Amino acid sequence: MFILREIVMVAMGSIRANALRSGLTTLGIVIGTAAVITMVALGEGAQRRVQEQIENMGTNILTVRPGQGMFRGVASGSRRLEEDDALALRDQIGGVYQIAPEIESRLQVTYSRSNSSNSVVGTWPSFFDLHSHELAYGRHFDEGEVQGRRRVAVLGSNVPDDLETPGGLLVGRTIQIRGIPFEVIGVLKEKGGAMWMQPDDQIFIPLSTAMYRVMGGRDRLRSIYVAAPSPDELDPAWAEIDRVIRREHRILPTEEADFSIQQSSDILETFNETTQTFTLLLAGIAGVSLLVGGIGIMNIMLVSVTERTREIGVRKALGATRKTILFQFLIEALVLCVLGGILGVAGGFGSAELITNLFGTQTAVAPEAVAVALGFSAAIGLFFGIWPARRASVLDPIDALRYE
Amino acid sequence: MRNGKSGRDMHGSGTGVNGVVIHTEGLRKYYILGAETVRAVRGVDMEVARGEFVAIMGPSGSGKSTFMNLIGCLDTPTAGDYWLNGRKVSELSDDQLARVRNRDIGFVFQTFNLLPRASSLHNVELPLIYAGLPSKERRRRAEEKLELVGLGDRMDHKPPELSGGQRQRVAIARALVNDPALLLADEPTGNLDSVTSREIVDILIELNRIGQTIILVTHEADIAAAASRQIHLSDGLVERDFMNEGMKN
Numbered sequence: 001m002f003i004l005r006e007i008v009m010v011a012m013g014s015i016r017a018n019a020l021r022s023g024l025t026t027l028g029i030v031i032g033t034a035a036v037i038t039m040v041a042l043g044e045g046a047q048r049r050v051q052e053q054i055e056n057m058g059t060n061i062l063t064v065r066p067g068q069g070m071f072r073g074v075a076s077g078s079r080r081l082e083e084d085d086a087l088a089l090r091d092q093i094g095g096v097y098q099i100a101p102e103i104e105s106r107l108q109v110t111y112s113r114s115n116s117s118n119s120v121v122g123t124w125p126s127f128f129d130l131h132s133h134e135l136a137y138g139r140h141f142d143e144g145e146v147q148g149r150r151r152v153a154v155l156g157s158n159v160p161d162d163l164e165t166p167g168g169l170l171v172g173r174t175i176q177i178r179g180i181p182f183e184v185i186g187v188l189k190e191k192g193g194a195m196w197m198q199p200d201d202q203i204f205i206p207l208s209t210a211m212y213r214v215m216g217g218r219d220r221l222r223s224i225y226v227a228a229p230s231p232d233e234l235d236p237a238w239a240e241i242d243r244v245i246r247r248e249h250r251i252l253p254t255e256e257a258d259f260s261i262q263q264s265s266d267i268l269e270t271f272n273e274t275t276q277t278f279t280l281l282l283a284g285i286a287g288v289s290l291l292v293g294g295i296g297i298m299n300i301m302l303v304s305v306t307e308r309t310r311e312i313g314v315r316k317a318l319g320a321t322r323k324t325i326l327f328q329f330l331i332e333a334l335v336l337c338v339l340g341g342i343l344g345v346a347g348g349f350g351s352a353e354l355i356t357n358l359f360g361t362q363t364a365v366a367p368e369a370v371a372v373a374l375g376f377s378a379a380i381g382l383f384f385g386i387w388p389a390r391r392a393s394v395l396d397p398i399d400a401l402r403y404e
Numbered sequence: 405m406r407n408g409k410s411g412r413d414m415h416g417s418g419t420g421v422n423g424v425v426i427h428t429e430g431l432r433k434y435y436i437l438g439a440e441t442v443r444a445v446r447g448v449d450m451e452v453a454r455g456e457f458v459a460i461m462g463p464s465g466s467g468k469s470t471f472m473n474l475i476g477c478l479d480t481p482t483a484g485d486y487w488l489n490g491r492k493v494s495e496l497s498d499d500q501l502a503r504v505r506n507r508d509i510g511f512v513f514q515t516f517n518l519l520p521r522a523s524s525l526h527n528v529e530l531p532l533i534y535a536g537l538p539s540k541e542r543r544r545r546a547e548e549k550l551e552l553v554g555l556g557d558r559m560d561h562k563p564p565e566l567s568g569g570q571r572q573r574v575a576i577a578r579a580l581v582n583d584p585a586l587l588l589a590d591e592p593t594g595n596l597d598s599v600t601s602r603e604i605v606d607i608l609i610e611l612n613r614i615g616q617t618i619i620l621v622t623h624e625a626d627i628a629a630a631a632s633r634q635i636h637l638s639d640g641l642v643e644r645d646f647m648n649e650g651m652k653n
């Protein structure tokens with residue numbers, strides 16, 4: 001008990017006495033730990049971003065997309081998804097679920113002297129509610145305006161910037177989409193992007209207007225969104241959609257469908273897996289540098305044992321047992337590594353913060369990562385400290401006392 | 405005859421049967437160096453009683469150092485038996501020997517062998533740390549021994565701040581701190597000038613006077629003359645063993 005305190009004090013004293021050497025040796029562990037923490041923070045940050053995006057996209061939304069029809073194992077070209085499919089869905093399951101079709105094209109948009117290229121989306125009024133798009137100014141378009149193929153537009157929150165005019169002033173003004181005049185009736189609040197979707201940069205117009213007036217009779221939908229009342233009801237929703245579209249496309253339940261129904265989180269989870277793999281890979285590489293740091297510790301501990309051979313002899317002559325000597329050197333290695341680990345964690349926090357500030361990449365230091373990094377550096381101290389410590393402990397006191 | 409001094413009984417440390425501190429029978433130590441066997445100690449029978457002050461002398465190569473290591477429990481004999489303080493120590497393990505050294509033997513070395521970064525007090529406390537004593541008790545006993553060797557005012561000094569004689573006195577305090585049955589001094593004056601050597605010898609004489617058993621290894625005749633008994637080793641055997649007549653002190 002009393003010996004333990006002496007052991008720790010001797011270890012600390014030895015580290016202090018060789019401050020520069022101890023510092024340089026520990027640097028290997030510091031850098032290794034900091035690298036691991038930074039890499040894991042980057043990965044964790046990416047994952048959290050994805051998580052936020054899933055929530056932003058709505059966890060209760062299914063997306064129907066045209067898929068490739070297969071005939072005897074050969075792709076037979078992409079099948080269409082049409083407004084009729086959306087109407088069928090609305091007629092048959094619209095009571096429970098919200099339906100919004102979407103047609104999209106990147107078009108030139110002008111206002112006054114400003115000129116920009118934006119993604120223009122034709123859809124139904126239900127789209128706004130389904131995706132929780134709230135208004136900053138003006139109003140959404142309504143069913144009547146869809147029926148009447150009216151030239152009205154609702155702008156995403158970034159579009160007024162593209163057109164170099166404040167959002168509030170644009171409401172009631174006329175902008176040109178592909179040279180066709182549209183009245184701006186509303187500007188949305190900022191929503192934030194999710195993966196490839198950047199609704200803040202988009203312009204929303206009635207589906208019918210888009211199909212017949214702007215996109216020249218195109219009737220291929222990009223997708224149909226279906227929102228279930230809650231995320232728990234996605235499975236029955238999936239079954240209903242499958243049933244309705246199969247009937248529309250005259251596909252038997254046993255045949256392969258020519259459309260796909262995706263949950264927004266499916267796509268993101270795939271992305272998540274990729275991120276995780278990358279994080280693991282990067283953390284692994286960083287871990288190797290931690291290992292190299294451990295070898296540095298072992299090297300310096302061997303030097304320390306040789307230098308202090310005489311001291312070891314004296315201690316043994318005065319009654320130190322093998323175990324005492326073993327612990328003394330083991331604890332010295334352990335203290336070096338844990339000290340390095342703590343500094344490394346601090347450094348990791350710092351560099352993660354720096355990355356966020358410099359590149360705007362989201363980072364997050366997970367408490368588990370800190371625990372693992374500290375545990376790992378302690379384990380390295382034990383692993384690489386044990387051999388030098390054993391060498392010290394088995395020294396013959398006579399030889400050690402005679403050592404010059 | 406050898407137990408002539410056993411009448412002195414002032415020191416508190418324990419002793420073996422009949423006041424015998426050291427008893428060896430046919431003690432041998434052989435080293436194998438390549439193809440050659442070096443017979444460093446070739447069978448020594450010896451007995452040292454409690455309270456004796458023995459000087460072991462001999463030229464280099466006489467087996468003096470090896471014998472000293474065996475007596476100090478730093479080494480184990482190839483053959484023969486050794487009882488220290490009534491306990492047979494010739495067959496103990498490394499860690500058991502460490503405990504024997506810690507409790508029963510106090511070492512004083514030619515080169516002092518103090519820890520350079522530790523204060524005098526801490527150096528003296530060291531054996532007590534390995535004995536597992538609490539810090540208050542350690543401090544009390546270490547201070548007491550430093551006072552005894554006249555270094556009460558140098559407790560916080562580190563060895564580099566002390567003179568050679570002062571360093572050796574710290575070493576003596578360290579050797580005494582566990583109240584050992586045996587004080588083993590290996591050429592304690594070898595690195596000191598003649599005046600300081602005399603000081604150290606006087607301290608040893610004084611310690612012996614209050615009952616401390618001392619074995620002093622030296623090659624200087626005038627230092628050996630301070631002891632009450634001299635044992636001359638030659639070629640790994642006891643050559644002469646006699647009491648000093650008319651001790652000089």
